[in-house]
Amino acid sequence: MEKLISTAEAHRILTQKAFEYRRVVRQSFQGALGLVLAEAIVADRAYPPYRRATMDGIALRSSDCALLSSKGLPIAWTQMAGKPLPPSMLPEGACVRLYTGAVVPAEADVVLRQEDCIEVSTDVVRSSAVPTKGQNIHELGSDLQEATLYADMGYVLSSKELAALASFGYAEVLAYQKPRVVVLSLGDELVSIAQKPILPHQIRLSNAYAVGWLLQEWGFEVQIQENALSDDLNTISKTFEHLSGIYDVVVTTGGVSVGAADFVKNALKRIGASILLHGVAQKPGKPLLVAEMRASGRQSLFFGLPGNPVSAYCCALRYVLPFLRLASAYKIQEPQRVELAQQIVFNPALTYFLPARLVEGLAWPMATNTSGDLFSLGRAEGLLELPALQTIFKKEATCLFYPFKEQG
Ligand code: AMP
Ligand code: MG
Numbered sequence: 585m586e587k588l589i590s591t592a593e594a595h596r597i598l599t600q601k602a603f604e605y606r607r608v609v610r611q612s613f614q615g616a617l618g619l620v621l622a623e624a625i626v627a628d629r630a631y632p633p634y635r636r637a638t639m640d641g642i643a644l645r646s647s648d649c650a651l652l653s654s655k656g657l658p659i660a661w662t663q664m665a666g667k668p669l670p671p672s673m674l675p676e677g678a679c680v681r682l683y684t685g686a687v688v689p690a691e692a693d694v695v696l697r698q699e700d701c702i703e704v705s706t707d708v709v710r711s712s713a714v715p716t717k718g719q720n721i722h723e724l725g726s727d728l729q730e731a732t733l734y735a736d737m738g739y740v741l742s743s744k745e746l747a748a749l750a751s752f753g754y755a756e757v758l759a760y761q762k763p764r765v766v767v768l769s770l771g772d773e774l775v776s777i778a779q780k781p782i783l784p785h786q787i788r789l790s791n792a793y794a795v796g797w798l799l800q801e802w803g804f805e806v807q808i809q810e811n812a813l814s815d816d817l818n819t820i821s822k823t824f825e826h827l828s829g830i831y832d833v834v835v836t837t838g839g840v841s842v843g844a845a846d847f848v849k850n851a852l853k854r855i856g857a858s859i860l861l862h863g864v865a866q867k868p869g870k871p872l873l874v875a876e877m878r879a880s881g882r883q884s885l886f887f888g889l890p891g892n893p894v895s896a897y898c899c900a901l902r903y904v905l906p907f908l909r910l911a912s913a914y915k916i917q918e919p920q921r922v923e924l925a926q927q928i929v930f931n932p933a934l935t936y937f938l939p940a941r942l943v944e945g946l947a948w949p950m951a952t953n954t955s956g957d958l959f960s961l962g963r964a965e966g967l968l969e970l971p972a973l974q975t976i977f978k979k980e981a982t983c984l985f986y987p988f989k990e991q992g
Contacts, residue, residue, distance in 0.1 A: 585841075585842055585862055585863035585870075585871060587863070588863045588864060588865040588870065589861055589863065589864055589865065590864070590865055590935075590972065591864055591865065591866055591902075591935045591969075591972075593861075594861055594864045594872070594874075594903065595903075595906070597860055597861055597874070598874065598903060598906065598907045598910075599906075599910060601860070601876075601885060601907065602906075602907050602910035602911040603910070603911075604883075605763060605832065605883075605885065605907075605911040606760055606911055606912075606913060607760065607761045608622040608758055608759070608760060608761070609758070609759065609760075609761045610756050610757075610758060611756060611757055611758070611759045611761070612755070612756055613746070613749060613750065613754055613755050613756060613757060616741050616746060616749070616757050616759055617741060617742075617743070617746060618740065618741065618742070618762075618803050619740075619741050619759035619760060619761070619762065619912070620738060620739070620740055620741070620759060620760045620912060620913035620914060621735060621736070621737050621738060621739045621740075621741060621745075621757065621758070621759055622737055622758040622759050622760055622913070623737060623757065623758040624733055624735070624736050624737060625733075625734045625735040625736075625739075625745070625748065625749060625752065625754065625757075626731055626732065626733055626734065626752070627728045627729070627730055627731060627732045627734055627752055628730070628752045628753055629730050630724055630725035630728065630729055630730045631725065631727040631728040631751065632722050632723075632724060632725075632726070632727060633724065634687045634724055635687060635688040635690075635721055635722070635723055635724050636685060636686075636687070636688065636721070636722040637663075637682045637683065637684055637685065637686045637687075637688050637695050637720060637721065637722075638684060638695070638720045638721070638722050639684060639695055639697045639698070639720040640682070640683045640684055640697070640698045641681075641682065641695050641696045641697045641698045641699075641700070641701060641720065642657070642659070642679040642680060642681055642682065642695070642696050642698075642701060642709050643663070643674070643679060643680045643682055643688045643689060643692035643694065643695050643696075643721075644657060644674075644678075644679040644680075644692055644694055644696065644715075645674075645676065645691060645692060645693060645694070646693050646694045646715065646716075646717045648676065648677055648678075648679070649694070649714060649715060651677060652696075652709070652710055652711045652712075652713070653710065653711065653712050655710075656704050656708040656709055656710035657677065657678055657679040657708065657709050657710075658677075658678050658679070658707055658708050659678070659679055659680065659681045659706075659707045659708065659709060660672075660674055660675055660678040660679065660680055661680055661681075662680070662681045662682070663680050663681070663682040663683070663686040663687060663688075663689070664682075664683055664686055665683055665684065665685030665686045666685070667686070667687075668687070669687050669689055673689070673690075673691055674689045674691040674692055679692075679709055680692065681709075682695070688721050692721075693717050693718060693721070694715045694716070694717060694718070694719050694720070694721070695715075695719060695720035695721055696711060696713060696715045696719075696720070697713075697720065700713035700715075701713075734748055734752070735748070738913065740914065741757070741759065760911075760912050760913035761912070762803075762804055762805065762908070762911075762912045763804075763831075763832035763833045763885075763908055763911050763912065764805065764807075764830070764831045764832045764833070765796075765799060765804055765805070765806045765807065765831060765832070765833045765834075765835060765908065766806070766807040766808075766809065766827055766830070766831045766833075766834055766835070767792045767795050767796040767799075767806055767807070767808050767809065767835045767836075767837075768792060768808075768809035768812070768813060768823075768827075768834075768835075768836050768837075769789040769791050769792045769809070769812040769813070769836070769837050769838055769891075770812060770813045770814075770815065770820065770836055770837065770838040770839040770847075770848065770891070771787075771789075771812055771813075771814075771815060771838040771839065771845075771891060772814050772815045772845065773785060773786055773787050774786070774787055774788070774789040774812035774838075775787070775788055775789065775812070776788070776789065776810050776811050776812070777789070777810075778810075789812050790893060790958060791837040791838070791889075791891065791893055791896045791897075792808050792809060792810075792837065793808060794893060794896065794897050794900075794958070794961075795835060795837060795889065795896055795897065795900040795904070796808035796835075798897065798900050798901065798905070798988065799900065799904065799905060799908065801988075801989060801990070802905055802908075802909070802990055803990075804908050804912075807831070812838075813836075815839060815845040815846075815847060816847070817847045817850055817851055817854070820839070820847050820848065820851040821850075821851040821854045821855050824851055824852065824855055824857075824877065824886070825855045825877075825879060827884075828855075828857075828877035828878070828879040828882075828884045828886070829879040829880055829882070831884055832884050832885070832911075833884060833885050833886075833887070833904070833907075833908065834877070834884055834885070834886045834887070835886075835887045835889065835900070835904055836848060836886075836887070836888050836889065837889045837890070837891050837896040838889075838890070838891030839888070839891065840862070840871045840872070840873045840888040840889070840890055840891075841871045841890065841891075842871075848873060848888045849862065849873060849888075852873075852875045852877070852886065852888075855877065855879075856877075856878065857875045857876060857877040857878070857886060858875060858876050859873065859874075859875045860874045860875055860876060861873065861874045862874075864935075865933065865934045865935060865972055866898075866934050866935040866936070866937060866972075867932060867934045867935070867936055867937070868890070868892060868894050868895035868898055868937060869889070869890055869895040869896075869898050869899040869902075869937065870890070870895075870934070871888075871890045871895075872887075872888070872889060872890065872899050872903065873886075873887075873888035874886065874887055874888070874903070875888070885907070887899070887903065887904050887907075889904075892954070893957075893958030893961070894939070894952055894954075894957060894958060894960065894961060897958075897961055898937040898967055901967060901986060901988065902937070902967070902969070902986065917986075917987075917990065917991070919969070919984040919985055919986050920966075920984070920985045920986075920987065920991075921982050921983075921984065921985070922942060922945060922946070922947040922968075922982070922983065922984075922985040923945065923946055923947065923980050923981065923982055923983075924946070924947055924949075924968075924977055924978070924979055924980060924981050924983060925943070925946040925947055925948045925949075925979070926948070926949070926979055927976065927977065927978055927979045928949060928970065928976075928977040929975060929976055929977075930970060930975060930977070931975050933972050933973055934972050935969060935970065935971060935972045936968075936969075936970040936972075937967045937968070937969055937970075938950075938952075938967065938968040938970065939952060939960055939961050939964030939966075939967060939968075940964055940965070940966060940967065940968045940985065941963060941964055941965050942965055942966070942985070947968055947983070947985055949968060950963060950964045964988070965987060965988060965989075966985050966986050966987035966988050967985070967986045967988075968983055968984070968985055969983070969984045969985075969986060970983055
């Protein structure tokens with residue numbers, strides 16, 4: 585590890601990289617949910633595209649209303665939804681029987697609900713209702729004019745936007761692709777969850793799930809490797825080279841510190857990757873390493889998170905997630921400003937990440953045994969981030985809180 589850089593510097597490096605990783609793709613409509621739009625969406629025609637009946641009933645001229653309560657109106661024809669109008673006009677003194685969604689003939693300016701009609705015979709209608717002009721007609725273009733800008737670049741395509749895109753006939757849409765991510769664990773002590781029996785010196789790998797599923801909770805597709813890589817330089821370099829040819833982002837946990845079995849940095853150097861940062865002035869997560877790998881002409885970003893579960897989770901939340909969001913053109917999730925429920929004293933000149941729980945707007949830090957204590961995370965709802973170079977954080981002081989889950 586070289587000289588530690590500040591958290592702000594680490595974010596600056598990653599923000600710059602994230603813009604380089606943005607990719608606009610022509611996405612099929614079926615796969616567009618949750619992506620950010622890279623083009624403006626425009627109405628292809630007026631909506632509704634014809635004068636639409638909003639009720640089952642009859643369409644008539646309002647000038648013929650008086651006839652309704654006297655001799656009644658003969659039914660000229662029946663108009664079903666999904667059928668074009670007949671070429672003939674609606675004769676004066678007559679009406680059209682129609683159903684919701686049907687085209688209202690140009691001559692009619694009222695639709696009278698079926699419930700208000702007294703049917704005298706199958707082809708004459710009478711009613712004592714006095715309908716008002718325009719009633720129950722969804723006029724052509726009354727929702728949107730043709731060529732109206734509906735959603736601009738930068739919109740996140742939710743179900744509502746996709747309904748509009750479907751209406752406008754966008755079978756494909758230009759959108760920002762989400763990076764393809766893989767998460768894997770490094771360490772000779774790690775075994776998969778299925779392994780039985782487990783020996784006393786072994787640990788079941790949990791980081792790949794914690795990190796992978798955190799990113800999935802935020803809407804990213806992540807491949808989680810179920811088996812750990814052993815602490816062996818050859819194996820690690822070959823695996824990194826292979827994965828960099830497939831994924832846009834490779835996330836590992838373990839092996840980034842300065843121990844004799846910490847081979848990540850050497851493996852990256854061996855395959856010609858450039859180290860962008862190694863060592864951030866923070867606790868936990870100090871050995872964080874970020875590099876760029878190149879394989880067969882394409883680039884992929886490498887995040888080496890420390891193996892301790894709390895460190896790995898904090899780094900995933902504060903570095904991997906913001907990178908993925910920015911590379912996918914999402915807005916960065918701003919932290920909440922919360923008040924401390926109790927005083928915290930922290931002496932090292934490092935940014936301090938502290939799992940915490942919010943109760944009525946007050947942040948209660950969760951006691952963590954060590955950064956290996958993954959169970960302390962269980963009850964926490966997010967991370968407090970306390971700035972370096974300050975030692976005493978008084979009760980009720982305002983500080984930044986990064987929730988683990990996306991806030992609505
Ligand atoms: P390392 O960063 O490789 O020195 O790992 C630090 C410690 O984190 C190890 O001693 C393990 O106890 C723990 N650890 C590493 N990787 C994982 C993992 N994938 N799941 C759970 N614990 C891990
Ligand atoms: Mg290790």
